Amino acid sequence: MGVALGVLALDIVAVASSKTALEFAFNYAWRRWSEASQFPSIAGHDPGNLFWIGMGRSEGRHVACAALNDDDCATPYIRYDWTVDEALDHHASREVTAEDWKELGRLFVEYFDENEVRRR
DSSP states (O other), rough: HHHHHHHHHHTTTEEOOOHHHHHHHHHHHHHOOGOOOOTTOOOOOOOHHHHHHHHHHHTTTTTOEEEEEEEEEEEEEEESSSSHHHHHHHOOSSSOHHHHHHHHHHHHHTTOOOEEEEEE
């Protein structure tokens, strides 16, 4: 999940995990991210709800290299024994680079108040 990797690249270990906060943060980021058009399946007036649904499923996907765990905080993690940069390189493509995913993570985190973000 590119958002999780982008967040980890910022040395963020957790963000607020309420459904509303996560959906609004994703909507905020998605509408500003230059690469959103590369993902036409995430369209419509509420891409944050699709993100929320996907986030719930990401923990069970064994092919995903990163996911968000939703306990009391949304905690991004890498599934394998990789660094953030290695996971970003694996997840990146010619169309959407590691830097693009970092930008999405930055936009996502930017939405939250400072007290809703836990830094390393």
